[in-house]
Amino acid sequence: MRKSLIVLLSLLLIVILGFGTYRTIASKDEKHYSQHDVKGLITEKYRGKIQSVEHIGESYVAQFQNESGIYKAIINSEDGEVTDLVQIKSSGKTSLTETEIKDIALKQATGDISDIKLHEDKKNPYYDIEVTGKEKKVQMKIAKMDGELLSKEEYKLETNEIEQEGKDSEKSSIINKKKAEEIALIKFKGKVKETDLGEEDGLLQYEIEIEDSSGQEAEVYINAYTGTIIRFELDKDD
Structure with missing residues (x-):
């Protein structure tokens, strides 16, 4: 009876230890970043084209290239943190x-x-x-x-901030046509077809019509005092 109890306890201990070891290994595997994970991280974070990825110790060393140049990144294999980033070669625009x-x-x-x-x-x-x-x-x-x-x-x-902005606008001189068109072209790239200055709902504003290279047209409405874009509309094809 006593021998059977000892054998039973021994088997139970082996099972417990084995399960604990499995959990530890599984836990490490779940946290560990693969080369595929590292490539995805580099592509998403830096928009880079992977040249090489090497697993050294507890880290990955990845070399990649994007519009700014060629870089070497050190990535922690446990949590995917980028611990170091060095530019190896510049493309001329850093x-x-x-x-x-x-x-x-x-x-x-x-x-x-x-x-x-x-x-x-x-x-x-x-x-x-x-x-x-x-x-x-x-x-x-x-x-x-x-x-x-x-x-x-x-x-x-807040209401008081909106009112203050309105008062500041009234005290300012209006921006010129060229400045208004520059602001509009930042919002929508293309060629200015027509620019009108007029008042709507008591506010002096520029209405600027732009057409892009594909023929898409848009209207940009700009506060003539502040240069703030009030409204932006894309023309829809009939």
């Missing part, structure tokens, strides 16, 4: 200019850029941008390297 970043921001939100700050993060430098429109503010993070939109949050303006 990053986007502030003007290009502003253009990207104004395609994402209607209004004026009220604040812009550069954060020189070693792994992925980015701009913090705030665009203030007629009734809301939009805060964005845009990657300096390739212009990727990293985040975007919208906030509705």
Whole structure:
């Protein structure tokens, strides 16, 4: 009886230890990034074309190329974190200019850029941008390297903020036709066909008609005082 009990306990202990070892191995396998995962991460995060991926110790060393040049990235094989990023060769254009970043921001939100700050993060430098429109503010993070939109949050303006913006607009002189057309062309690339200055609902505004290379037409309505895009309309084919 005693021998049977000892044998039973021994078998139970072996089962418990074996199950624990299996769980540990399974847990590690679940967390471990494969070469396929690393390639997907690089392609999504940096829009790069993979040249090589090598597994060394606890990390992957990946070399890739994008519009800015050739890079080497060190990626933690456990959690996929990029621990280091080094540019090996430049393509001649290491990053986007502030003007290009502003253009990207104004395609994402209607209004004026009220604040812009550069954060020189070693792994992925980015701009913090705030665009203030007629009734809301939009805060964005845009990657300096390739212009990727990293985040975007919208906030509705309080009544007093809207009123203040209106008062400021009334005190300002109107922007000229050329400036209004430049703003409109940032929103919709093409050729300006017609620009009219008139008043609608008590507000002086530019109505600018644009046609792109494919024949698609659009109208951009711009506050003549602030340069804020009030409305954007794409013409639909009949």
